[in-house]
Amino acid sequence: MTSELPSPMPTVELETPTRRGDVVAAVLCLLVGLAGYYLIVPAAVYVPSKVAGTANSPAFLPNVLFLLLTGLSVIYFIQSLSDYLRQPAQGRARNMDWVLAGGTALICVGYITAIYIFGMTLGAALGVTALTYYFGERRPWVIGTIAIVLPILLWYFFEKIAHVLFPTPWLGIMEWLESSHHFTIWMA
Amino acid sequence: MVGIVSSFYDLDGIEGTMINFDVLLQSLKLILHWNVIASCFAGVIWGMFVGVTPGLTGIMAVVIALPLTFFMDPQSAIALLLGIYVTAIYGGSVTAIMIATPGTPNAAATVIDGYPLARQGKARQALEMALYASFTAGILSTVVALVIFPIVATFALEFGAAEVFAVIVFAITIIAGVSGDSLLKGLIAASFGFLVATIGQDPIHGSSRFTFGVSDFQAGMHILTLLVGLFTIPEIIVRGVEAYKSRDSVSVGDMGPGISFRKFLSFWPIYLRSCAGGSLLGALPGLGGSPAAFLGYFLAQRFSKKPEEFGNGSLEGVAGAEAGNNSVCGPALVPMMSLGIPGDTTTAVLMGALVIHGLSPGPMLFESSPDFVYSVFLLLFVALIFLLIVGTGVISMAKWVVRMPTQILFPVVLILATYGTYAVRGTMVDVLAMYGVGFFGFLMRTQKIPAAPFAIAFILGPLFENELRKSLIISSGSLDIFVNSAISVSFLALAALSAGASVYLHWRLKGTKAAKIISD
Known part of the structure; x- marks a missing residue:
């Protein structure tokens, strides 16, 4: 007897590494390693002169790690380049997935911007609305309920119970509401 | 080394290497509080919810709950996290059996036989087998952990700076070797993790490193910021793509009859082998759990009278895999609590939670708070009992739980992650850093550069640097200090051995189905 069962979730092509991607990743890691050793550590780590060049130096471990990263990246680069040259090119099935993933990333950036402009609470309402819609939810009452209930619950928990101070936004709409007499009485 | 061995025969030494029942009783008092028990139950519910939701991993469940623990006492906090830790492993098997999608990576081996069983109309049998095997193996392995912990803790007291450094090298080499599809990528990820851990003040001189004038980074990147970014954001991005592709409604057929107690008992050799x-x-x-699940599955198949059924719907396969992955729960806490080295990413977060609550996992924890240490193991038993109760309920609702609306869940998780990260230190810099790490983690994931070595290297980074620099200062810069002690040489040799084995295995298995399973 075979039951009616759903088929497994679809494969996300983004999770299948490509040989070209490996070459790019190796080059990026190599650049980070070299830039770290030659540019970032000298600029961003203050080393007292009496311990310079010793294991006691604050730059000792970062230097060792950037060198290690450089060495590993060279091996990674050689390995991935030889794979890339030896084997045939892969398909371009990932392109659509990259676009979809880019959309999510863009909404995340928009959400952070919304936090700066409207504050945590309204930002969350906007963020959750955009993401649920983007992820495929189309029922307005579901999106609306989540967009209202979730930010209010979080605001109440973090501000009123846990006493976490939220950042002051450029447009302090929630702050204006909070300062309103009736709103304060209602929440109390 | 000789001293350690002799301590087993020395009456004074025996006291330190066996379970102290007086302390065990005291620790029982610590957990018998309504708030601790309620926290554990809440953790089990949350862990189950996350476990049955494809894409929400156990580590995400623990990470999201971590900010809540800031407002709890240490006992309740660890009870909540342990409840999640134990349950998420089992929860992952529900979706693995019902829709061939492991809720957590630990349930990957369960799919092989669980899904075919469900297709044959035996979903309830598979789910019940998974639950009872998880519970049995969890209890057995916690007893094992309780027995071996004092021995390891006593052994760990012998460790100096060079030995601790060698253990960290060993741990990182193993983690890098078993995560992702090559040792090289694992080591690159670990290098990044160690580097991010150096952000902030130098532990010896107090001078700034990589803060670029941002005062919020003087104290370094917060553990929660990194973990949420690394594990939550990439998952949400990937699952977003998945949600887009699978808008068909999920329909589940007959669940079939349950499993008899006699049949459950007849599998006892499987539980014992998988547990060992x-x-x-x-x-x-x-x-961690994934290799243990595959080992359990392999052992069940190896000793089975019907090995041909494996892969086509074998209850023994489900029992072996589930007993295997749940038997790591207790023992994985042993290196974390005794050496300060986490067994896997989830125990790394548990370790972070202990540090946040002012407890330093490591050899001295057993000396300073033995009752707390024992209470952690006792809480595992409590969590397992709750797992059995909640899991039984979930099985009867399995038809519905697999229809979790991921298009709603993931946006909510993203908002929770943002609030949780902000609440830790009350600064938007942490939120920005969390998203930065998240996007970086996503790029790593697209090339299968594993996140686990990154996270564990970040957590062990401060200890790694301290012990390395301390050793080199003691030896006036000579590397001989790492080969002067038998313990340190042993761990470094094991590190080299595991690195060699990892390279050899990846080379031998390259392009095979087994390699794909391991890397996934």
Whole structure:
């Protein structure tokens, strides 16, 4: 007897590494390693002169790690380049997935911007609305309920119970509401 | 080394290497509080919810709950996290059996036989087998952990700076070797993790490193910021793509009859074998549940009278895999609590939670707070009992729980992650850093550069740097200090051995189905 069962979730092509991607990743890691050793550590780590060049130096471990990263990246680069040259090119099935993933990333950036402009609470309402819609939810009452209930619950928990101070936004709409007499009485 | 061995025969030494029942009783008092028990139950509910939701991993469940623990006492906090830790592993098997999608990576081996069983109309049998095997192996392995912990803790007291450094090298090498599809990528990820851990003040001189004038980074990147970014954001991005592709409604057929108690008991050799293998892998730093599940599955098949059924719907396969992955729970806590080296990423977060609550996992924890240490193991038993109760309920609702609306869940998780990260230190810099790490983690994931070595290297980074620099200062810069002690030489040799084995295995298995399963 075979039951009616759903088929497994679809494969996300983004999770299948490509040989070209490996070459790019190796080059990026190599650049980070070299830039770290030659540019970032000298600029961003203050080393007292009496311990310079010793294991006691604050730059000792970062230097060792950037060198290690450089060495590993060279091996990674050689390995991935030889794979890339030896084997045939892969398909371009990932392109659509990259676009979809880019959309999510863009909404995340928009959400952070919304936090700066409207504050945590309204930002969350906007963020959750955009993401649920983007992820495929189309029922307005579901999106609306989540967009209202979730930010209010979080605001109440973090501000009123846990006493976490939220950042002051450029447009302090929630702050204006909070300062309103009736709103304060209602929440109390 | 000789001293350690002799301590087993020395009456004074025996006291330190066996379970102290007086302390065990005291620790029982610590957990018998309504708030601790309620926290554990809440953790089990949350862990189950996350476990049955494809894409929400156990580590995400623990990370999201971590900010809540800031407002709890240490006992309740660890009870909540342990409840999640134990349950998420089992929860992952529900979707693995019902829709061939492991809720957590630990349930990957369960799919092989669980899904075919469900297709044959035996979903309830598979789910019940998974639950009872998880519970049995969890209890057995916690007993094992309780027995071996004092021995390891006593052994760990012998460790100096060079030995601790060698253990960290060993742990990172194993983690890098078993995560992702090559040792090289694992080591690159670990290098990034160690580098991010150096952000902030130098531990010896107090001078700034990589803060670029941002005062919020003087104290370094917060553990929660990194973990949420690394594990939550990439998952949400990937699952977003998945949600887009699978808008068909999920329909589940007959569940079929349950499993009899006699049949459950008849599988006892499988539980014992999986538990032995899983406990061993769990106690080794870095391996975690997935390899243990595959080992359990392999052992069940190897000793089965019907090996041909494996892969086509074998209850023994489900029992072996589930007993294997759940038997790491207790033993994985042993290296974390005794050496300060986490067994896997989830125990790394548990370790972070202990540090946040002012407790330093490591040899001295057993000396300073033995009752707390024992209470952690006792809480595992409590969590397992709750797992059995909640899991039974979930099985009867399995038809509905697999229809979790991921298009709603993931946006909510993203908002929770943002609030949780902000609440830790009350600064938007942490939120920005969390998203930065998240996007970086996503790029790493697209090339299968594993996140686990990154996270564990970040957590062990401060200890790694301290012990390395301390050793080199003691030896006036000579590397001989690392080969002067038998313990340190042993761990460095094991590190070299595990690195060699990892390279050899990846080379031998390259392009095979087994390699794909391991890397996934």
